[in-house]
Amino acid sequence: NAGVTQTPKFQVLKTGQSMTLQCAQDMNHEYMSWYRQDPGMGLRLIHYSVGAGITDQGEVPNGYNVSRSTTEDFPLRLLSAAPSQTSVYFCASSSGTLEAFFGQGTRLTVV
Amino acid sequence: DQQVKQNSPSLSVQEGRISILNCDYTNSMFDYFLWYKKYPAEGPTFLISISSIKDKNEDGRFTVFLNKSAKHLSLHIVPSQPGDSAVYFCAAGGDDKIIFGKGTRLHILP
Numbered sequence: 001n002a003g004v005t006q007t008p009k010f011q012v013l014k015t016g017q018s019m020t021l022q023c024a025q026d027m028n029h030e031y032m033s034w035y036r037q038d039p040g041m042g043l044r045l046i047h048y049s050v051g052a053g054i055t056d057q058g059e060v061p062n063g064y065n066v067s068r069s070t071t072e073d074f075p076l077r078l079l080s081a082a083p084s085q086t087s088v089y090f091c092a093s094s095s096g097t098l099e100a101f102f103g104q105g106t107r108l109t110v111v
Numbered sequence: 112d113q114q115v116k117q118n119s120p121s122l123s124v125q126e127g128r129i130s131i132l133n134c135d136y137t138n139s140m141f142d143y144f145l146w147y148k149k150y151p152a153e154g155p156t157f158l159i160s161i162s163s164i165k166d167k168n169e170d171g172r173f174t175v176f177l178n179k180s181a182k183h184l185s186l187h188i189v190p191s192q193p194g195d196s197a198v199y200f201c202a203a204g205g206d207d208k209i210i211f212g213k214g215t216r217l218h219i220l221p
Contacts (some may be wrong), residue, residue, distance in 0.1 A: 002152075006120065042200060042211050042214045043200060045208060045210060048207065056207070056208075058208065059210070090154055090155070092154075094209070100157070100159055100209055102154030102155045104153060104154050104165050107206065
């Protein structure tokens with residue numbers, strides 16, 4: 001049982017480049033979300049989804065887009081990367097009010 | 112505007128003693144509260160949760176206490192073990208999303 005799988009694990013981007021962070025879960029969870037972790041800032045919610053076709057903004061959505069075309073996948077897109085987006089990104093999935101399961105994270109550096 | 116606050120960035124506790132991690136929240140609409148543990152280079156892992164209708168939940172060495180009137184919850188770990196050294200995140204859930212605090216780094220001293 002893979003749980004929540006994030007790819008890639010590491011990525012270096014140049015300012016202005018675009019990329020997509022992939023997230024897939026095999027637990028048939030309705031809820032999926034993206035967080036970023038920065039030193040001294042904890043985990044901040046970027047975007048979340050309560051089911052296929054439904055997404056909403058979290059605490060820090062600017063500079064990121066998401067879509068949810070299937071239950072399993074919830075990609076996070078950076079349209080024009082900025083150094084302020086250097087962070088560790090975590091994807092999570094959950095079934096309603098139960099605990100969320102997290103992926104291993106993607107460490108992104110924007111130079 | 113922080114909805115979930117962990118005011119202690121770090122805490123050191125002697126092995127075998129009790130570790131108490133604290134968390135405050137501002138939104139009275141949260142339905143449930145969770146604690147997560149995180150080791151370096153890994154994703155957070157779920158530890159224990161409590162519904163807003165309860166005031167205590169226990170799971171082995173871990174107990175979470177909820178004081179709704181004070182909008183405060185705490186995690187007690189007893190006895191503390193070396194493997195408990197990690198960053199602990201308090202989180203609150205409701206309205207389809209989970210909001211996390213900044214975390215507290217727990218050091219268990221030999």
